Amino acid sequence: MTSARETVLGRVRDALALAPTPATAVPRAYRTGWALPDPERLALFTDRLLDYRAEVHPCTADRTAKVVAEVLRDHGARRIGVPAGLDPRWLDAYDGEVCQDAADIPAPRLDSLDAVVTASAAGCAETGTIFLDGSPDQGRRALSLVPDLHLCVVDLSSVEAGVPEAVARLVPERPTTLISGPSATSDIELERVEGVHGPRTLVVVIRTDR
């Protein structure tokens, strides 16, 4: 008996033989290699994030710990989760409980955290998108998903102007999550509502000199 695999591939070949079409060249005349100076990239990225109702805090790298602590305090986050590779100095000014994540912690336990703090792999100014790729300072995907507040630290130098430039930074084999604002839905009368299953609050700390 022919396997489904052989049958389907055979059908595809037959179909292409029935209706042969010439090879297609892909025109890539769209914008690539777009670059913007730091202040403009920062302004664009911030504008987009605010448009999604994310909270944005630009700061210099030496103020990271102070800003992180202030944000967590303002949101009443007393118990936070962090990936194992997060720079511990970012939490120097935070006086709440810090739980380091590990692969064997069951996901439901993450639900009891008030917030999660992660770094990021890249960003895209034009769409206000943050890319996480599971590196040690970002952690497994469940960690940045289950807690209701995600505080993400982004270095401005990792924020590209446009989508092609940002996609070029990604490593395909890594589990990658693109985040553009807090979770949202347009399912009720096509009106955007923030806050469904993912974190309902997204706070982005942009380090302007890194």
Next chain:
Amino acid sequence: MSTFLGMPARPPRSPYGTGNLRGDEPFPRAAHQELGNGQLRRNLHKATTTIRAKRLNVTGELPDWEALRDAGSAIKTDAMNRLPELLEQLELKVTEHGGTVHWARDAAEANEIVARLVRATGSSEVIKVKSMATQEIGLNEHLESAGITPYETDLAELIVQLAHDKPSHILVPAIHRNRDEIRQIFLDRIPGVDPELDNVPAHLAAAARAYLRQKFMTTKVAVSGANFGIAETGTLSVVESEGNGRMCLTLPDTLITVMGIEKVLPRYQDLEVFLQLLPRSSTGERMNPYTSLWTGVTPGDGPQDFHLVLLDNGRTAALADAIGRAALNCIRCSACLNVCPVYERTGGHAYASTYPGPIGAVLTPQLAGMHAADDDPNSSLPYASSLCGACFDACPVKIDIPSLLVELRHQHTEQAGTTPEKLAMKAAAAVMKRPALYTGAQKAAGLGRVVAGRDGTISRLPPPFNGWSDSRDTAAPPRRTFRAWFASDEGRATLRAAADEHDRGQGESDQGPGEPDRNQGEDGTR
């Protein structure tokens, strides 16, 4: 049939797909019922008007939107041309990264594969990410019959599932419901919901969050679709908004992804095009809140058991049609639904297929066939359009839906048409193929009026097409009716000449319906 004398034997055409791709009654009758529902029309009008404005805003702000559309269209066409090698490459890469690839000839086979995989885990429930492919194959029904409970986790799919309703839109399946109706569904069907729940969308979303939270945390198996599958790397992608996708793709032990074979993209880099085209065209956002990209299994992160089911179910039948196969390029953004004057008035249920609206009208008959002689409801779908062209203007991968509709009408009349209908169709086909004639006819009448209704008289076009101009991106042609133009000497002469020319162009060949090469020789180019 004398066409291919002396040619090697032609390969067989694939069987059509099965599943939720055919209704019980033809479009005009189904549409007629829906048109009587004033609430439905108000809901649809409000929603599609909102989304149209948003889409135009975010597509208009990109300086290279047209170049992105050109690239997107070419990438998909190229992928279809190279489908065998790309599918094999995708299979290889997914396998290399610890996933298991399954192939399904049709809906029944895909359903069985999924049910078997779920059973093997010992779980009697699955959480689901919204997916057109699993809707198409009727997976939920099959799982239920096998004693497995599927939980839809997308808000709109949840609304549809709770109400025992059917999806009516490919992006927003509950678009036909307004906030009051949704509130009532939640009050009636969600166990333990706050009886004080009001109709504020944010509160309704919060109720869904609370209801599904426990499911996400405890269910061991998830089923998803995929927006893209990258052959080069084996990476799969789900584009979403709510985070229910991330939950399903991340928390369970086992993930089963059902993907139509046409969703394959050659290169990872191609994402740079589609991650711009898709969100802007679908929800009118610069980027959707969440996109997940995963490649096989990642130790310590997400499901450790990953299965990819590659689904044919009629796709190869569509692929065998040189013209119709363009419908396979669809990235399911739903822009064509949102701009369609017919869809706006009838809603999605009238199309009686998983795929409603303009894309459904061309995709459904190609996936599942239109057996004209048997009064197949699918053979009415190509007529569910005024050919106003708004869908073509909106489509991010430039699928020329009006031309595909005309082609399908042509195929339908070749199979079953009456003489006057055939004449009109021949004329239309000829006119469509000759830019000068086409432009002339369009100027005189508007493309929307060039093609007759299925009984050969113009008055039988489904009712409410007079409002079509308000949903177009570009200026509408002059509003002289086709009937007026047709009745004029000029119109008669043009159609007659076009029909004659069409007959001459056919030459000796008398190719039957469904022959993919038909029409290609008309201009003497082959």
